[in-house]
Amino acid sequence: MSPVRAAVDMTRLYFKNPLNPLTHTQIGRTVAASCEMWERVTRRYGKPEFELYTTIVDGEEVDITEEVVWSSPFCDLLHFDRDLPEERKADPKILIVAPMSGHYATLLRGTVEALLPHLDVYITDWEDARQVPVSDGRFDLDDYIDYITEMLHHLGPDTHVLAVCQPSVPVYAAVALMEESGDQCAPATMTLMGGPIDTREAPTAVNDLAVEKGIGWFKRNVIMDVPFPHKGFTRQVYPGFLQLSGFMGMNLDRHMVAHRDFFQHLIEGDGDSAEKHRDFYDEYLAVMDLTSEFYLQTVETVFIEHSLPKGEMMHRGKMVDPKMITGTALFTVEGENDDISGVGQTKAAQKLAENIPADRRSHYIQPGVGHYGVFNGSKYRSEIAPRIVQFIKDNPTHLGAQQGTKRAATKSARTGAAGKVPSDPLREILLAEPEGVADDLQLISGVGPKLERALNGAGIFHYWQIANLTEDQAAVLDDRLDIRGRMVRDNWVEQARRLNGAVHSS
8 A cells, every 4th residue: 555655645745735726725625635534544653652741740840751761572661750859759659551452552641641740650661562573482461460570579669550451450460469479569559440350240342242252263363473574573463453443343433423524624724623633543543463372361361261350360370369469559440431341340359359458449430431531531630640649649658568677677686686697599609700701691582681781780691600500599599680480481591501502512
């Protein structure tokens, strides 16, 4: 379509040229409007930008710098760093987990914008699966949960987490697992917005489709290979354009009316209305692919098996038990007219996490809004966002934070009283500096530039150091680097042994 689209766009420019007499006629405006409509409906829309450059804090306008503070093959963690005075008290940190369901994280631009005056905002920026090389490995629902845990570890204790729609289940699971293990980085609060915690409650057309078709149908009909020349060539994915087609098909009449009105605005010269249409659909029509394993596991676990509410959801062989959530406060939000996650599906999280104290839980239904109105629009800004901020201020820390600090202090006092300093299991492995030229640790699958720097900082420079790790030493190093089992999952020790052998043989 590209050559045709280019020709159509040239025609549009011809009939928009003020020096062309036909530009100012009904025929000229109609031709130009028709050309723009054709070009827009056949365009491949690229990844949008957040374009959040300033916000108002304490009545003053401050600049925002967007920076990547954590990175992995399938996700970057973005921080909207506000230029605030150093002496000002820090605002609570909030991790917004954007949905990985076809649209980019910029769909939550309004969500972020409303919270920036009050909170230190971070957001997950998921990567388009068609742009991730097959050599970077798989990504499924278990990996998604691991990513959330790693990001919460990166941000540290008393971070607040907010999940919009699809990530409500993996975020809920991650918090339950962190709480069960006594993780000090379990979030202070968890806000779930329009999420499918229990899709048996008020099932929608989306839920009915999954149950009716079954997982076999999805495997046969919606999974495709990424074509050349994308970076993810041959990776199996659920294409974003299929997800977009499904969303638009649910409200096709509304989209047709919107495009008809857009055409009329172009002919009438109503620039403001036309620009609003462009802004919305530039965002809405920009879609990303999902890895097949993540998509299929999500469909089966969440929409067909209902594993979480049934108490059957597993993460890497371990049961996910919402009853273990005791210290994280819970806030659930739903839209009265939500046709994707029906009323009651998100509230189910309150019932499952029965051990959260009553004064640390809250539920809110926003009248008059659908799915997108839960996290965007005027009612979100005026009604929902202030409630989120207030809930965070009412629950600034994890309930077990004080007890954990007291336990650590007691343990430290006992160690000091006995005069004993625990030995470091890695003492015989770690080096102050490399012995000669450091090995290229990035040749180990799963180790990128950031992890290589972390390994070097910990005292690991050579393949032989990783190859000689015992199981206990590997566990200590895994904990020290906060990589949440990646060493075992990617089999670093065996990879290092092969690489070390190749180095010595050459």
